[in-house]
Amino acid sequence: SKKTQKLSDRATFTTLTFEIFTPFVMSRSRGDPNWLKPRGVEQRNEGLRWLREHRRASLGGASEQGIVYFADDDNTYSLQLFQEMRNTQKVSVWPVGLVGSMKYESPMVKGGKVVGFHTGWRPSRPFPIDMAGFAVSLHLILSHPDACFDGDAPQGFLESSLLHGLVTMDELEPRADNCTKVLVWHTRTEKPKMKREEALQAQGLGSDPAVEV
């Protein structure tokens, strides 16, 4: 979108953006709670499709090196998190703070292996892990060409719909000191107050619309 383009114009790293519309049937209708349908499914799947098309040219070569992480604008990330995911062989996992109406959700680790999940809701899901709580090696994405997100998955099963096609619980790689450190938080942002802005705009003295905020 225009907004994404402007964000990437300001990024200090190389970005590549696509404009992908949300299909009408997936859109939020007036009055729908915002969790009625999974969001961002087409966009993430398009990301996976792009990787499969552009990065498999030289199979097994350097173009297969990389880590895939689904970041989002309502999370806060410690830079340390990106170090933790660097050595992902298949799928790395770690705790996510302030998510799922919990202090944190996290894989439970015993002897260096994930043996279950600390979550407040449906712990029986195959992978009760927030989108911010895992990263996948590019190699695994390329070697499983059909794995993708399922937009028809019931609430809370979107992450599982990708992961169950890629990995077993036993293969998950716990990071962040065996999942004891929280390095990403689902902070969200407080709705900003705009009373003075509105008052000034009414007088024709509002903020310059050309300045991106």
Place this chain on the structure above:
Amino acid sequence: SKKTQKLSDRATFTTLTFEIFTPFVMSRSRGDPNWLKPRGVEQRNEGLRWLREHRRASLGGASEQGIVYFADDDNTYSLQLFQEMRNTQKVSVWPVGLVGSMKYESPMVKGGKVVGFHTGWRPSRPFPIDMAGFAVSLHLILSHPDACFDGDAPQGFLESSLLHGLVTMDELEPRADNCTKVLVWHTRTEKPKMKREEALQAQGLGSDPAVEV
């Protein structure tokens, strides 16, 4: 505080923390709105005092090189901001997004000079600039040993109480493309929901209190 110490333990850069108590008369009483008295005054002044004590040993030498910026945990910073403030001679200034009940507040710039301020409230203040909207060269701090924050300043005048002792409007150095780019936002954080956490804690299954979130 214990919290600050834990944050700095996780930082990827060198930190030095002090425990400074808020004087009782400055504390927020039950029922006070949170803006009744300026917050963090003693703490920021202690930071200035520390710099003056420890960095003036070799006057004019390399120990005077540095930039002083008062960061806060309810803001979001673009890494680019820290590049912008690097060449501060006296005091650098730039816009701050989502602050003061405005889309943004900003110095107004003409011919490379600050000539006024875009703000929704008391534009007549000497420096109507949010704490996140300026940085000061260490050299200036050291050469003005009495400049500090005044805890008795009226609401909105805390930044002015420091800056008027250091600089004139004419000397302000506009950054961020002549104050046309927003690189810091007063985002604040949405109050996290904790319903499932509370339910699990009631069953003795709450999150591990040893995990810092």
